[in-house]
Amino acid sequence: MSSLEQLSGYAIGVVLVVSILMSGCHRLETMVRLFVIQSFGLILILLFAGLINNNSGTITFCAITFLAKCILIPIILLKVLENIHINRQIETYVGLPTSMLICCILTAFIFEAIPNIGIEKEIHVLSSGLLSSSISMIIIGLFIMMTRKKAFAQILGLYVMENGIFALTINTIFEMPHIVEMGIFLDLLIGALVMGVWVYRIKQSFETINVEDNEEAKRIG
Amino acid sequence: MIHKEIIFFLSVPVLAALSSLIIKDKKKIGKVQSICMIVLFFLGLNLIREILKSTNIVAFNNFIYLDALSGLMIFLISLVGTIASIYSIGYMTNEVEEKIHNIWKLKGYYVLFNIFILTMLLTVMVNSIGIIWIAIELTTLVSAFLVGYYNKEAPVEASWKYIILCTVGIAFAMIGIVLGYYAVTHTGGTKELGLNWNYLTTIAPELDPDLMKIAFVFILIGFGTKAGLAPMHSWLPDAHSEAPTPVSALLSGVLIKCGIYGIIRFAVITNLAIGSLFTSKLILVFGLISLGISVPFILIQKHIKRLLAYSSLEHIGIIACGLGFANPISVFGALFHMINHAMVKSLMFFTAGNISLKFHSKDMEHIKGAIQLMPVSGIVLLVGGLALAGSPPFSIFLSEFYILCGGFEGNHWFASALFVLFLVIVFGGLTHHLLQMALGEPNNLSNNKIKISKGEIGRSSILSLVIPLLMVCLLGVWIPGPLFKLITEATKIITLDRTNSYAFTNHRIHPQVYIKNSVNPILLEGSADGSSSLSGAI
Numbered sequence: 145m146s147s148l149e150q151l152s153g154y155a156i157g158v159v160l161v162v163s164i165l166m167s168g169c170h171r172l173e174t175m176v177r178l179f180v181i182q183s184f185g186l187i188l189i190l191l192f193a194g195l196i197n198n199n200s201g202t203i204t205f206c207a208i209t210f211l212a213k214c215i216l217i218p219i220i221l222l223k224v225l226e227n228i229h230i231n232r233q234i235e236t237y238v239g240l241p242t243s244m245l246i247c248c249i250l251t252a253f254i255f256e257a258i259p260n261i262g263i264e265k266e267i268h269v270l271s272s273g274l275l276s277s278s279i280s281m282i283i284i285g286l287f288i289m290m291t292r293k294k295a296f297a298q299i300l301g302l303y304v305m306e307n308g309i310f311a312l313t314i315n316t317i318f319e320m321p322h323i324v325e326m327g328i329f330l331d332l333l334i335g336a337l338v339m340g341v342w343v344y345r346i347k348q349s350f351e352t353i354n355v356e357d358n359e360e361a362k363r364i365g
Numbered sequence: 366m367i368h369k370e371i372i373f374f375l376s377v378p379v380l381a382a383l384s385s386l387i388i389k390d391k392k393k394i395g396k397v398q399s400i401c402m403i404v405l406f407f408l409g410l411n412l413i414r415e416i417l418k419s420t421n422i423v424a425f426n427n428f429i430y431l432d433a434l435s436g437l438m439i440f441l442i443s444l445v446g447t448i449a450s451i452y453s454i455g456y457m458t459n460e461v462e463e464k465i466h467n468i469w470k471l472k473g474y475y476v477l478f479n480i481f482i483l484t485m486l487l488t489v490m491v492n493s494i495g496i497i498w499i500a501i502e503l504t505t506l507v508s509a510f511l512v513g514y515y516n517k518e519a520p521v522e523a524s525w526k527y528i529i530l531c532t533v534g535i536a537f538a539m540i541g542i543v544l545g546y547y548a549v550t551h552t553g554g555t556k557e558l559g560l561n562w563n564y565l566t567t568i569a570p571e572l573d574p575d576l577m578k579i580a581f582v583f584i585l586i587g588f589g590t591k592a593g594l595a596p597m598h599s600w601l602p603d604a605h606s607e608a609p610t611p612v613s614a615l616l617s618g619v620l621i622k623c624g625i626y627g628i629i630r631f632a633v634i635t636n637l638a639i640g641s642l643f644t645s646k647l648i649l650v651f652g653l654i655s656l657g658i659s660v661p662f663i664l665i666q667k668h669i670k671r672l673l674a675y676s677s678l679e680h681i682g683i684i685a686c687g688l689g690f691a692n693p694i695s696v697f698g699a700l701f702h703m704i705n706h707a708m709v710k711s712l713m714f715f716t717a718g719n720i721s722l723k724f725h726s727k728d729m730e731h732i733k734g735a736i737q738l739m740p741v742s743g744i745v746l747l748v749g750g751l752a753l754a755g756s757p758p759f760s761i762f763l764s765e766f767y768i769l770c771g772g773f774e775g776n777h778w779f780a781s782a783l784f785v786l787f788l789v790i791v792f793g794g795l796t797h798h799l800l801q802m803a804l805g806e807p808n809n810l811s812n813n814k815i816k817i818s819k820g821e822i823g824r825s826s827i828l829s830l831v832i833p834l835l836m837v838c839l840l841g842v843w844i845p846g847p848l849f850k851l852i853t854e855a856t857k858i859i860t861l862d863r864t865n866s867y868a869f870t871n872h873r874i875h876p877q878v879y880i881k882n883s884v885n886p887i888l889l890e891g892s893a894d895g896s897s898s899l900s901g902a903i
Binding site: 282286289295298302305306309312313316317319320321323324327328330331334335338339342345346349350 | 496498502503509510517518521525528529532536539540547556559560
């Protein structure tokens with residue numbers, strides 16, 4: 145076992161722990177910071193995988209991913225957060241400790257179940273567990289989106305889910321064709337901007353970004 | 366040669382967006398936009414002519430791939446875009462005069478409108494499935510601003526729901542694409558070409574069947590959310606009813622079909638890998654669920670635009686059923702239905718927009734006696750309503766009939782029976798609602814207590830009704846030759862593997878024989894040039 149391989153194993157662990165922490169986090173700003181750590185962990189995994197496979201193109205790709213996920217998107221999100229003056233009192237449908245517990249159980253279940261599916265790894269030198277972690281992250285992201293009442297937290301749930309798909313990509317196919325990869329980043333960036341604008345508009349229209357308070361939402365049919 | 370035409374075609378919406386920023390007179394903006402869209406439509410027709418000449422076109426280093434299916438979508442997008450832009454002239458000036466918004470919001474509207482058209486055109490013109498995904502996500506992000514254009518509570522909430530649901534849905538489609546690409550690299554396919562549609566069709570038979578099954582399920586859920594298939598449809602009624610009327614027509618007429626287009630593209634590859642039984646059954650089930658869910662909501666609806674939105678859900682269900690019956694005649698019907706639905710739904714949204722502007726209400730209880738107050742819009746409401754419900758002389762009836770024929774031909778007895786049952790109930794519900802609005806005595810005391818005068822909203826609002834109305838009436842009795850050829854060629858793409866396997870051996874399923882013998886003699890008479898080139902097409 146090479147040291148790089150060991151390091152990527154640690155990185156996978158960090159990414160997974162951060163995902164579970166995000167599900168139990170009660171400050172929006174901290175959630176953004178955790179998202180940065182999570183993305184950084186994934187970039188490290190990608191970098192190690194590239195180094196092990198002697199793939200020189202990976203470094204540029206890592207740099208672009210870093211620019212998008214660790215710098216631009218967090219800046220946009222923090223800016224939005226500054227504008228809407230809401231940080232604390234996250235309201236959820238499920239209590240925070242409970243949601244953390246549920247996420248842990250889900251993760252354990254996925255780690256137990258996934259190895260039986262039998263999708264082989266593209267890069268065999270990577271330490272195991274990335275596939276299970278990626279699916280756990282997708283599920284945790286969905287869980288955050290479902291249980292949080294704040295529109296802003298829903299965006300973060302979406303990005304956790306996207307990171308999960310990113311991890312799945314590293315695990316199965318390593319890289320998409322470059323033009324597609326660039327397009328996805330473009331979409332993510334525009335998505336952050338657009339959703340930021342809408343969070344701001346919701347705040348303006350309803351004086352709250354709590355989705356549950358919208359009376360219109362209760363309308364049937 | 367073809368490069369130039371594609372560049373010209375795609376630059377029209379860009380130029381139109383720029384022109385709306387430069388022009389200062391608010392009345393001129395709308396007119397210039399309409400002219401641009403008409404130019405776009407004719408350039409699109411030219412492109413379609415090229416496509417029909419050479420079955421498929423690959424350009425710009427494999428970036429653009431055009432075949433009959435893309436041609437059909439280009440036709441739809443540019444046609445509905447043209448009609449919507451003509452309608453926008455009257456609708457938007459009316460909004461500006463009523464001080465709902467100022468000139469800069471008007472400019473913003475036209476810029477977004479054009480970018481929206483551009484992203485939809487990109488969706489149907491690119492080769493790589495990955496870029497189809499990107500373009501569809503871009504349509505969501507752009508049209509969200511159009512849905513929430515009025516910036517009041519309900520539109521803002523509708524567009525938030527729209528962004529979040531469609532983005533999550535499309536994330537699932539990404540998982541499907543990743544798995545599909547994994548299947549490609551796993552069989553040793555070329556990495557850089559791995560997501561290109563024309564390349565995928567060549568290596569599809571070697572792909573891992575299990576992986577493709579899982580991938581297709583994710584794609585169906587993902588693009589199905591965008592297409593508004595139930596149970597992922599919950600964004601659809603809100604977005605359609607809160608958007609400005611021309612945008613509702615675009616959303617309902619073409620945007621949800623872009624989702625269907627994505628599903629079709631991936632389904633063809635999955636069919637080549639595992640046979641069509643799996644995909645067609647899944648699509649059929651989703652189609653029937655959509656139809657079934659739309660029924661009660663259409664019956665109890667009070668809000669006129671939500672009624673039309675749920676009717677869109679019903680029609681997307683009909684299209685999915687047509688694709689799910691997986692029979693050349695039903696697939697032909699489904700593609701034909703895409704055009705018919707786009708036409709009828711634009712017609713109905715515009716009429717409903719005129720009427721609700723006049724009555725200052727979207728509540729159907731307040732709208733009575735539309736024929737008396739607005740002779741043209743009222744009658745069009747009635748005629749369009751009958752067409753929408755699927756009454757015989759109109760084109761919707763024809764395409765629904767084709768789909769049903771395909772269902773019975775394919776021995777889907779139970780599904781076909783359910784299909785008919787739902788259609789009959791919807792027919793009753795729609796005609797009930799629309800008759801109530803069109804006939805009766807107008808009561809001047811609507812909820813706003815504004816005196817309602819007699820007369821139409823404006824010239825352009827009537828003018829824009831003409832094209833869809835003509836199309837709806839005309840297509841019911843006669844399909845122009847080139848259009849007929851376009852649809853049959855597109856059908857051929859979708860049912861590709863079936864023609865090789867057994868459709869030819871079983872003459873009953875051969876649509877040309879079928880159409881000639883039993884379904885629609887008028888159709889073939891009218892389209893002599895189309896049918897001659899059809900010989901052996903499917």
